Amino acid sequence: MAKxxxxxxxxxxGIGVQSAIKxxxxxxxxxxxxxxxxxxxxxxxxxxxxxxxxxxGLQLYRKSGQEYVDGMKRQVExxxxxxxxxxxxxxxxxxxxxxxEWGVVDAxxxxxxxxxxxxxxEIDAWADAREELEDAEEDAEVKRAESEARAAWxxxxxxxxxxxxxxxADRFGRLExxxxxxxxxxxAEWDPVEEExxxxxxxxxxxxxxxxxxxxxxxxxxxxxxxxxxxLKETLRGKAMVVKEExxxxxxxxxxxxxxxxxxxxxxxxxxxxxRLDEAAAIVIREKFPFAERTEVxxxxxxxxxxxxxxYLVALKAAMELVPRAPGSKEAEARLTQIRSELPDVLQDFxxxxxxxxxxxxxxxxxxxxSISAFFFGKDWVTNSSWHDFFGLLPLFTGSLLxxxxxxxxxxxxxxxxxxxxxxxxxRWEQTIIKPAIxxxxxxxxxxxxxxxxxxLGTFLRELxxxxxxxxxxxxxxxxxxxxxxxxxxxxxxxxxxxFTLCEDALNNVPRAFGEASLALGASKLQTVWRVxxxxxxxxxLAAVLLGFGRVIGETMVVLLVAGNKIAIxxxxxxxxxITQPAHTMTGIIAQETGEVDKGxxxxxxxxxxxxxxFVISLFLxxxxxxxxxxxxxx
Amino acid sequence: xxxxxxxYAIFAFCTYFVLLCAFYIFFDITAKGLPVxxxxxxxxxxxxxxxxxxxxxxxxxxxxMPMSEYSVFRKDNPAAVIxxxxxxxxxxxxxxxxxxxxxxxxIVCMLVALTTGVATAIFLNEYxxxxxxxxxxxxxxxxxxxxxxxxxxxFGLGVFCLWPWLPVLTYEPSESAVLVFAVPFTDGWxxxxxxxxxxxxxxxxxxxxxxxxxxxxxxxALKAVPMGFREAAMALGATKWQAIRTAVLPYAKPGIMTAxxxxxxxxxxxxAPIMFTAALAHKGALPWQEAKGSGLFWLSxxxxxxxxxxxxxxxxxSARIPQSEYTExxxxxxxxxxxxxxxxxxxxxxxxRGRYRKNLKW
Numbered sequence: 001m002a003k004x005x006x007x008x009x010x011x012x013x014g015i016g017v018q019s020a021i022k023x024x025x026x027x028x029x030x031x032x033x034x035x036x037x038x039x040x041x042x043x044x045x046x047x048x049x050x051x052x053x054x055x056x057g058l059q060l061y062r063k064s065g066q067e068y069v070d071g072m073k074r075q076v077e078x079x080x081x082x083x084x085x086x087x088x089x090x091x092x093x094x095x096x097x098x099x100x101e102w103g104v105v106d107a108x109x110x111x112x113x114x115x116x117x118x119x120x121x122e123i124d125a126w127a128d129a130r131e132e133l134e135d136a137e138e139d140a141e142v143k144r145a146e147s148e149a150r151a152a153w154x155x156x157x158x159x160x161x162x163x164x165x166x167x168x169a170d171r172f173g174r175l176e177x178x179x180x181x182x183x184x185x186x187x188a189e190w191d192p193v194e195e196e197x198x199x200x201x202x203x204x205x206x207x208x209x210x211x212x213x214x215x216x217x218x219x220x221x222x223x224x225x226x227x228x229x230x231x232l233k234e235t236l237r238g239k240a241m242v243v244k245e246e247x248x249x250x251x252x253x254x255x256x257x258x259x260x261x262x263x264x265x266x267x268x269x270x271x272x273x274x275x276r277l278d279e280a281a282a283i284v285i286r287e288k289f290p291f292a293e294r295t296e297v298x299x300x301x302x303x304x305x306x307x308x309x310x311x312y313l314v315a316l317k318a319a320m321e322l323v324p325r326a327p328g329s330k331e332a333e334a335r336l337t338q339i340r341s342e343l344p345d346v347l348q349d350f351x352x353x354x355x356x357x358x359x360x361x362x363x364x365x366x367x368x369x370x371s372i373s374a375f376f377f378g379k380d381w382v383t384n385s386s387w388h389d390f391f392g393l394l395p396l397f398t399g400s401l402l403x404x405x406x407x408x409x410x411x412x413x414x415x416x417x418x419x420x421x422x423x424x425x426x427x428r429w430e431q432t433i434i435k436p437a438i439x440x441x442x443x444x445x446x447x448x449x450x451x452x453x454x455x456x457l458g459t460f461l462r463e464l465x466x467x468x469x470x471x472x473x474x475x476x477x478x479x480x481x482x483x484x485x486x487x488x489x490x491x492x493x494x495x496x497x498x499x500f501t502l503c504e505d506a507l508n509n510v511p512r513a514f515g516e517a518s519l520a521l522g523a524s525k526l527q528t529v530w531r532v533x534x535x536x537x538x539x540x541x542l543a544a545v546l547l548g549f550g551r552v553i554g555e556t557m558v559v560l561l562v563a564g565n566k567i568a569i570x571x572x573x574x575x576x577x578x579i580t581q582p583a584h585t586m587t588g589i590i591a592q593e594t595g596e597v598d599k600g601x602x603x604x605x606x607x608x609x610x611x612x613x614x615f616v617i618s619l620f621l622x623x624x625x626x627x628x629x630x631x632x633x634x635x
Numbered sequence: 636x637x638x639x640x641x642x643y644a645i646f647a648f649c650t651y652f653v654l655l656c657a658f659y660i661f662f663d664i665t666a667k668g669l670p671v672x673x674x675x676x677x678x679x680x681x682x683x684x685x686x687x688x689x690x691x692x693x694x695x696x697x698x699x700m701p702m703s704e705y706s707v708f709r710k711d712n713p714a715a716v717i718x719x720x721x722x723x724x725x726x727x728x729x730x731x732x733x734x735x736x737x738x739x740x741x742i743v744c745m746l747v748a749l750t751t752g753v754a755t756a757i758f759l760n761e762y763x764x765x766x767x768x769x770x771x772x773x774x775x776x777x778x779x780x781x782x783x784x785x786x787x788x789x790f791g792l793g794v795f796c797l798w799p800w801l802p803v804l805t806y807e808p809s810e811s812a813v814l815v816f817a818v819p820f821t822d823g824w825x826x827x828x829x830x831x832x833x834x835x836x837x838x839x840x841x842x843x844x845x846x847x848x849x850x851x852x853x854x855x856a857l858k859a860v861p862m863g864f865r866e867a868a869m870a871l872g873a874t875k876w877q878a879i880r881t882a883v884l885p886y887a888k889p890g891i892m893t894a895x896x897x898x899x900x901x902x903x904x905x906x907a908p909i910m911f912t913a914a915l916a917h918k919g920a921l922p923w924q925e926a927k928g929s930g931l932f933w934l935s936x937x938x939x940x941x942x943x944x945x946x947x948x949x950x951x952x953s954a955r956i957p958q959s960e961y962t963e964x965x966x967x968x969x970x971x972x973x974x975x976x977x978x979x980x981x982x983x984x985x986x987x988r989g990r991y992r993k994n995l996k997w
Contacts, residue, residue: 021876025758028751032850033775035843039786042793417649425646434650436985441657443981444974445904447946451953451970452660455667496653526642547781554783556907557946561954587785587907594789595911599797611789615782622781 043615046608053602054391055371061388063291063362064244065236065298070388071357072233072305078346079226079312082339089327089335090212090219095172096329098211103174104204107183108197110169111161115192118160122153123192130193153192161187218322225315229308232301239297241387247289257283295362302358309354313347375609381567381584383593383603391606393613395569399484399583402570403559404552406488406579411495411552412545418496419503424515424529435504442497450561453490458482458562465580475577482564485579490562491552499548506540507533539632543625550621554614556587563588586610661974668971671964678729679968683921684948685728687961690720699961701727725917725952726962730969735921736834736942737903740913743838743938744845744902749895751842752849759850760857761865761879780847784907791840791912799829804935806928823932833939834922837913844908845898852897856890857883889991896984904977906946914947916955945973 061067094102116123129142129149136142161184170180186198197205260280267273320343327333378392422434458481465476478485510533518528534541564582567589572578590607597603672679686702693716700708702722708715755772763769795801799813808815808826816825830836860883868878918941926937952966 018874018876022758022762025754025762028754029758029763029772031751032755032779032846033771035846036775036779038794039782039790042790043786046793414649414653417646418653421646421650425643426650434654436989437654437657439985440978440981441653443900443904443977444657444660445906445946445977447904447906447949448664448970448974448977449660451949451966452664454953455966456663493653493656524639526639530642550781550783554781554785556783556785557950561950587783590785590789591907591910594792608789608793611786615786618781618783618786619778622778626777 039615043608043612046605047612050602050605050609051372051375053605054375055366055368057389057602058371058374059366060244060247062360062364062366063295064247065240065295065360065362066244066388068298068357068360069233069236069240071353071360072229072236075309075312075350075353076226076230076233078349079316082342082346083223083226085335085339085342086219086222089332089339090215092331092335093215093324093327093329094208094212095174096332097327098208099172099174100176100179101204101208101211103170103172103176104179104183104201105208107169107175107180108201111164111183111187112190112195112197114164115157115160115187115190118163119153119156119192122149122156125149126153127193154188157187214322215324215327218319218324221315221319221322225312225319229305229312232304232308236298236301243291243294244388246294247291250286250289253283253285257285291362298360298362305357306354309350313350375606379569381589389603391602391609393586393610395567396584396586396589396610398569399563400553400559400585400587402484402579402583403488403491403563403585404549406484407491407495407552408545408549410489410492411499411548414492415496415499415544415548416503416541419500419507420529420534422500423504423507424533425525438497438500441493442501444494446494446555446557447561449490449494450558453486453558453562454482457490458486461486474575475580478580480564480580480582482562483580483582484563484570487559487563488579490558491555494555494558495548495552498551499544502544502547503537503541506537506544509540510536539628543628546621546625546628550618550625553621554587554618556591559585560588560591565592586614590614661978664967664971664974667967668974671968672971674964675729675968680729680734680972681731682729683732683919684725684730684917684943684965686725687723687727688720689723689961691718692716699727723959723961724956725948726959726965730945730948730972732918732921732943733945733948733969734972736914736944737946739834739922739942740837740841740909740944741899741903743834744841745895745898747839747842748845748849748898748902749891752846752894752898753853753891755846755850756853756857757879760854761875761883776847776850779843780851782844784844784905787840787844788908788910788912791836791843791908795830795836795839796832796912797829800827801829802827803830803939804928804932806932821932823928830939832911832913832915832941834913834942835938837909837942837944840908840912841902841905844905845902848901849894849898852894853887853891856887856894859890860886889987893984893987893991896980896987900977900980900984903980904946906944906950909944909947910950913941914944915941916943916947916951918943945969945976949973 126146126149129146132142133139133146164184166175166180175183182200186201189198190196257280260276260283264273264276264280267276320340323336327336375391376393378390379394380390380392381395382388382390418434418438422431426434462478462481464470465473465478470476475485514532514536515528518532519525523531563585565584565588566582567584570578570581570583590611593603594607597607688700688702688705690698690700692698755776759769759772763772799811802825804818804823805826805828806823808824809828812826812828814827817823818825864882864886865878868882869875873881922937922940922942925940926933928936949966949969952962952969956962
């Protein structure tokens, strides 16, 4: 031992062994700083290269006239939303005030379709026989053949009617008692060649027309109002596409030409060389793509657009006039009220889009601020599209935020209560069981939780949402199994251990004298916990919640598996029911798309940009939590 | 009195409800996975995932066969009646490949993370003086702990997979290599071409992710060694390093062991960081069956291969392939085995730490 502790002071290059060892350890400690910086550099590099490219893409979007066409597209789409409401109103009204007639006509249509489908051969045979009979009325042979064919058809009809399924013919239960039988009976009289419907069906058709005629006309006029505008949009869309493709090809023209010439030089096959040279010669290299010339067609279409837009407004107004003031159905009334209330906004958007379309100029410079805000506040994340790729963060951010908020709303009460219980109220043996058990919960891998969400929780929630007694809950019954609520609940379970552990630490840090003083003053245990200990630990609890939030918003696998992965801003019009919709998240999009994009492409950089934002969010939450702990520390 | 009791009950309910939920998840996954494991036996652990072929034979009975068996069967019975044939990817065989891959990733990760983690902890606890540098290091560690795992995945992809200035030993340098040296006495090259999607890249990414956990746990272990031990060693004339080596590290060893098992628990369960850095949905052979060369070249080739990994395999079979009843056994079986493995490590770390803390009464 003595030898081992002998002082040695060897030096190498003037550095002592001791300081070298210290340097080694210090270097390792430096590594964590270096990694943090490297993350900043690597994410930041890709992410900040994103903006120039993104800006260029948006400039091309304007120059090629795509922006111009999209202005019209938005007008058409807004109309389509109203139109679907109108259709809902129309069908609700039809079902309510003319349900019986509609049912009769539909069921009859079903029977006729079935008969013509199944009995096609018999009908044809009978039709032929009748034709022959017309030519030769006296011929006994022909007469017999005709009656045989008629009998065959009658037999077939019997089979068909036996097969006819009432549930299929009258899916919404609109037929009144006895009518199904009446319809079936009337089929025996029905002539498959003349195709004349029986009198009561004709009557039903007439009644239907009388009751719904004006509404139908209104609906058709409403749907048709946007037609010409849509046609114009479709024509221009194709043209803008061509301009964009050519302009993009122009960007690579020099490189392609060079590659072809080089390939030709290296080629040994003379035919092949000639082909390459020809191809190279065909590539025109332009100094500048003639956007002004190519987009003339859009400028020329501006008057037409103005005219069509004005016509649309007139047609829309006329169609709205036709709509019945007092529909018989509550549902239809609700939908029509919705249309009337949304109409001013839609019209405002319409005129704004019209102005945008009219003022569009291909050479108006695209502002930097606009292209940056197009990323942060853009409402679309559309990739791999042949039209234009949009990189808007908002749908992903909303999804992440909604899921995290739900997770916290679930986790915080449970985690904080559990921490208070374990730290203050539980017996000693309970503590020794609960604490490790909660650590076990923390160890459940997220992919396992996600699997559970797909297989068990999703099905359970959906079945629960279909229970009649719960239909008052907003968002119930839910359409999708994988949705925000499902992901939020699982993430809530995941966040409990994190928040629990940190809360427990915070409670531990409350000086014992606080509790003792309170008890000595005669407060009960629960009063002490609630009025003294918990407030004293409030800053620590807040920090725990923030760190839990950081954990939840950065979680990937659960949201990737369970959130439903629908890239759209959830529809908030349902209020709290929004949580039963599917969504996509920032972490999910990175996990899903990074593996499949080309390195260095705009899409790739957009994903790194999303990563950078996640990184910044997590740093900010961490920093705030530390500040809170530091600031409100009890001395 | 009653109000107190109600409050008490509410707090207790919240605590036990969380545990009940977690317990239900364990129970449900075990109930689905255990029968699969019983049914398939050791095959499930010793075979790699395969495509499952399902068809009806002449007696109209549904037959399920792994692709490899099926091709042999077709060759042997060319006249066999086969109807309604359809295939399900990854639904036959077992999870040997993913298990091996996860094990390799964890080993590489722990080698890297423990070396740096222990060294950092020694610096922080033994050498560092209070000051700006120490604050900065602590801040960095704290912040690193909060970074989302998917961000580590992106970082690993950028640095370990695609950054070309990382060396490999190879017989055939890639065209994208930035610098190539011939290695003397062999016909191989030292090529700076980046690691690509590989065990190495995945292991390093995981190591960086788990570093804060390891550092914190190791520091705790070092702190637990009484100051007197160091002072006594120094008083006997030991240098600082000698004191650490002889009087601190041996007593901190159990704590460091615990830290490493805690690290394994964290790392084995992660999917996001290895998604683009190491994991592959399908791979025919096990890594050592494909590695070429000898000596260090073999090792390099071995470590720069991509692998299947159990969590990624679960993601693939439960979300990326069409779902059917034939895929379910594979899903439940792999999830069960995976959960069991992670839970065993978690249990071990909790147990060891408990025992270790109890024994820490100097």
